[in-house]
Amino acid sequence: MTTSAQGRATATRSPAGRPADVSARPAARVLSTRELNRAVLERQLLLRRADLPVLTAVERLLGLNAQAPNVPYLALWSRLERFTIGDLTAAVEDRSLVRSPLMRATQHIVTVPDFRLVRPALGPLLRRVQRNAFGSRTAGVDLDALVAEAAELLAGGTVITRPDLGRLLARRRPGADAGALGWSVQYLMPVVHPAPSGTWNVRGATPYACAAWTGVRPDPTEGDLRLLVRRYLAAFGPASVADARAWSGLSGLPEVFDRMRPELRTYADESGRELFDLPDAPLPDPGTPAPVRFLPEFDAPLLAYADRTRMMTDEIRRRVCVGDAVAATVLVDGTVAATWTRTRTGGAVTLTVEPLRPLPPSTHDTIEAEATRLLAFTDPGAGERRVHLSSDR
Incomplete structure (x- = not known):
């Protein structure tokens, strides 16, 4: 099998292990890493704060860690x-x-x-x-x-x-x-x-x-599995079969995706991996501005993919995801740029931001302002709230 990006995009296999007939399929549109980033930010309500009730938001996000x-x-x-x-x-x-x-x-x-x-x-x-x-x-x-x-x-x-x-x-x-x-x-x-x-x-x-x-049943129906795939793609797509398995832990997904292929849209990422999505799902302009966001430990967009490069580089991932732990993170321009911790000593609470990559000076005030708002939420009764932005590493 060829190891080129084009080869990886087309040399797929059927669930039975036989080479799939892809000759009749049109070439898939290639989505850049930034396009995939903006897609997940849109679907995970991270491009702008939404005016939604809690139940509606949790349903749209397909649960919260x-x-x-x-x-x-x-x-x-x-x-x-x-x-x-x-x-x-x-x-x-x-x-x-x-x-x-x-x-x-x-x-x-x-x-x-x-x-x-x-x-x-x-x-x-x-x-x-x-x-x-x-x-x-x-x-x-x-x-x-x-x-x-x-x-x-x-x-x-x-x-x-x-x-x-x-x-x-x-x-x-x-x-x-x-x-x-x-x-x-x-x-x-x-x-x-x-x-x-x-x-x-x-x-x-x-x-x-x-x-x-x-009213939970002991076993899923075929309809349940297909709906679960659609819900995953609505919350996290476009995504590969491997991504869906990384999010859920489910086996048997290649067969489900293959049966659903006629009702899904397919793309490829920059490495040639096949991605699936709902036909009418939003794909924001990659130039869409992304605000600074503070995410808690184990936040879903950091865990919902086998390939997490749409959210962070592999180098940063190794510092954020250590063993079973996933650090609380700060998104700058849509991707992981820092981790954050909150400590309390007496009546004072301190939020410390530790950069994982150089942060543009123009973002420092925005990061500190968002951190201040976060402390007002977590510790409204604190006698003193401090924000410490460590030096870029």
Whole structure:
């Protein structure tokens, strides 16, 4: 197979492994990295703050990472015009939004309809995560019986923390690892983590509640998988099959994309990789200005692709994504330019920006102004708020 960009764009294979017949396809339009950047910024509400209700925004974004309690709040603050902490907390408390292990087996907040869509599709991934992480620690445990007992314990709206559930399940399994049992449940059956867990500044043991009330099904339909692809492209496209798998952790996507090919539009990136998109999805002018934005840890545009160069260079990625951690970042002209941290000492709070590449002097005031607004959101009662912009590296 040729290694040229043109060859990579055309030498595709069918799901069965046979070379696909691409001779009749017209040459795909090549999208520049900057065009892809502006596309994701538009779809992720990062070109301008949107005047949207919280539920509408979370649905459009196809969920928010919620690995830490404040992360989804910071994500929405960067995207919405009149967002308050109470807006998101109220939606979690009234169960319009639910928090659960979803994409890549990490915690996300999604709408209830999206939970019904996404959770069945991710069932095989989550079971695989349980085997990889806890298989040796649950060897000899009847996992079907474990799930059945957990469902009984959580019946009727009962809420039990993960450590307590593990201890209860270990009672009938002498010598079993209670911690592994508790963790396994969230991968083997649909559960949600109800409020106040995951709300602003609330930490502690993770509570479990049975998710049956959401109407979630055990397995996805073909229609569910096709809709999930369309929703992913609406939120993150244009994107490759590998990108969609990196975002979700799902296997079997090449076959789904191939069946959907007649209803999708195809492009190529500058390296020749095939990209898919919805026919009517927006592609902003690459010259569209992109404002400075502060993103929290694990923000979706940094994780939604196998090839992340539309958001940051490979060199910067290696400094932002270290092990399982993904730093809080600052976007300048649409791409990652710095990381940021927030520390509190007594009544004073300091936001420190650490550049990852030279920052034009003209952006310094804008960065400091946005940081000041962010501190007013996170720490309205602080006696003193400071912004420190470290020297360019």
